[in-house]
Structure formats: structure tokens, C-alpha cells
Amino acid sequence: MNTVTMQGNHEQQAYDRGITIFSPDGRLYQVEYAREAVKRGSASVGVRTPEGVVLAADRRARSPLIEQESIEKIHGVDDHIALASAGHVADARKLIDFARRRAQIDNLRYDESIGVETLTKAVTDHIQEYTQTGGARPFGVALLIGGVEDGEPRLFETDPSGTPYEWQATAVGGGREDSQSHLEDNYEDDLTLEEGIGLALEALAEASEDGLTASGVEMTTVPVESAQVEAVDEATLAEHIDDRDLGGDDDE
Numbered sequence: 001m002n003t004v005t006m007q008g009n010h011e012q013q014a015y016d017r018g019i020t021i022f023s024p025d026g027r028l029y030q031v032e033y034a035r036e037a038v039k040r041g042s043a044s045v046g047v048r049t050p051e052g053v054v055l056a057a058d059r060r061a062r063s064p065l066i067e068q069e070s071i072e073k074i075h076g077v078d079d080h081i082a083l084a085s086a087g088h089v090a091d092a093r094k095l096i097d098f099a100r101r102r103a104q105i106d107n108l109r110y111d112e113s114i115g116v117e118t119l120t121k122a123v124t125d126h127i128q129e130y131t132q133t134g135g136a137r138p139f140g141v142a143l144l145i146g147g148v149e150d151g152e153p154r155l156f157e158t159d160p161s162g163t164p165y166e167w168q169a170t171a172v173g174g175g176r177e178d179s180q181s182h183l184e185d186n187y188e189d190d191l192t193l194e195e196g197i198g199l200a201l202e203a204l205a206e207a208s209e210d211g212l213t214a215s216g217v218e219m220t221t222v223p224v225e226s227a228q229v230e231a232v233d234e235a236t237l238a239e240h241i242d243d244r245d246l247g248g249d250d251d252e
Contacts, residue, residue: 020132030138031131034160037087037140043173043207044073044084046144047183047200048155051193052223053146055084056200058173058208060216074220076229078103080147081116082220086173087141087160095139095158099123116147116154120164128162142172148227169199175207182206193223197232198240205246212246214238 022028042058057073074084077099085092102122106114123143130136143158157165157172169187171179182203191199197219205212219232241247 020134028131028161031161034087034138034140035142038142038160038172039174039176041086041088041141041173042073043171043175043179043204044086044144045169045171045179045183045200045203046084046146046155046157046167047169047187047191047196047203048146048153048167049191049193049196050153050189050224051191052148052196052221052225053082053153053155054193054196054200054219054221055082055144055146056197056204056217056219057084057086058204058216059218060213068215072218074218076220077119077145078107078113078147079229080113080149080222080227081119082146082222082229084144084146084172084220085141088139089141091139091141092143095123095127095141095143098126099145116145116149116156117164117166120145120156120158124158124162124164126162127158127160131160131162144170144172147222147229148224151224151227153222153224169203171203171207173207178206179203193221197221198244201237201240201246202244205244212241214241217241 044057047054055074059071059073061068061071074082075096076082099119103114103119127139130138138160140160146155155167157167157170169183171183186199201212214234214237217237219237221230221232
């Protein structure tokens with residue numbers, strides 16, 4: 001290895017270790033590595049329809065000895081907002097706790113529920129602080145935040161850089177390219193909530209080589225009509241999976 005190459009490697013290693021230091025070409029390597037951590041996580045999908053928002057997540061157990069109910073990928077934040085995660089689970093839990101505290105603060109301070117966009121931007125502001133703070137590292141997780149705000153369904157994605165994006169439908173985690181491609185090809189503006197559930201499952205199946213099982217999927221909806229977070233039960237998931245021939249081998 002020549003001297004120039006060794007010098008270049010040493011420089012990149014310095015920027016790798018410097019969480020808050022831009023490289024000469026304007027990159028924050030630790031943020032990019034955090035995005036790679038998201039890609040290694042199991043997939044989550046969000047679909048927004050005129051009738052409400054659907055969040056679906058792959059929660060297959062790594063071992064038959066793991067208690068299935070202990071694997072949580074979708075969490076309620078407030079009565080009208082839920083979120084799904086992909087990436088480091090421990091990082092996700094810290095952001096979920098932050099989001100819940102912020103929602104409660106708004107309830108107590110203003111006597112009204114926090115908006116989906118307001119909550120998302122509060123979370124991404126918190127995430128962004130960890131890209132310019134010494135002695136810390138970026139969060140290795142992406143979130144899908146969905147809910148109903150003033151009678152309108154909203155769906156947002158958070159990025160490890162602290163950037164919020166609003167979507168009609170999107171996916172995060174492993175197999176994102178395949179899931180996103182399916183969403184882009186099949187999403188329509190006038191989907192019903194039931195059709196949104198089906199589309200979310202199809203997109204999730206695109207990220208899975210072995211197909212879906214009802215026990216290996218977690219799903220939540222936030223219908224406009226009720227503006228309440230509602231979990232989709234396993235029997236309903238099984239019916240949708242069978243109807244669309246998305247099934248795999250169930251170990252149970």
C-alpha cells in the first residue's frame with residue numbers, strides 16, 4: 001500500500017471517529033452508518049388512505065424459544081398516534097419514551113392532543129441533536145409515525161439525520177427497495193382502509209423471502225372515523241394473508 005493510500009485511510013478513520021465532524025466532501029459518516037443499521041432491521045411499512053393510516057411490521061421471532069408477545073415493533077404514543085420502527089430496538093425505545101412524554105406534556109400544558117406533524121418534528125429535533133453533540137452517537141433507528149390530525153390521516157418517516165418526511169406510503173428496514181417499489185406500483189389515492197391493510201401486507205411480503213404468517217406480523221390502524229389507535233388481531237391478519245396468498249410456513 002502506497003503512502004497516499006495510507007494517508008487517505010487514516011483521514012477517513014479520523015472522520016469515522018469524529019461524530020460531529022464533516023468530512024471534506026460534506027458527509028457525516030456516523031449518520032450514514034446509522035442508516036445502514038436501519039437497513040439491517042426487520043421491515044416496517046406505513047400506508048395512508050383517506051379512511052386512515054395503516055402501520056405494519058415484521059416481528060418474526062429469531063428462535064422458537066422467544067415469547068412472541070415480547071417482540072414489539074409498533075407502539076401507541078397517544079390515543080390517535082402510533083409508530084413503527086426499524087433498526088436498533090433499544091434506540092427505538094428511547095425515542096418512543098421521548099415521544100410519549102412530549103405527547104403527555106402537550107396534553108397537560110394545552111389540554112389538547114398533540115398533532116402528528118408537531119410530534120414528528122419534536123422527535124426529529126431530538127434526533128438531530130445527537131448528530132452534533134460530542135460524546136454521543138446518532139440513533140440507529142428509523143420511525144414511521146402515523147395518526148389522525150384534525151380529521152386528516154398523516155404519515156411521517158424519521159431519518160437518523162433528524163429529517164422528517166411525509167409520505168402517502170413508505171417502508172423502512174430490510175428489503176426497503178422491494179417494498180417501496182411495490183407501494184409505488186400499487187398505491188392509489190382512493191384506497192379504503194381495508195385495501196390499505198392489504199397493500200401494507202403485500203409490501204411487507206416483498207421484504208420477506210419466506211412469506212408472511214399472522215403470528216409474525218404486527219399491525220395497527222388509526223381510522224379517521226374513530227381517530228383511535230386500533231390493533232389488528234391475528235385472525236384478521238390470517239384472513240388477509242390467505243386471501244392474497246402471502247403465507248409462509250408457520251412454526252406454530
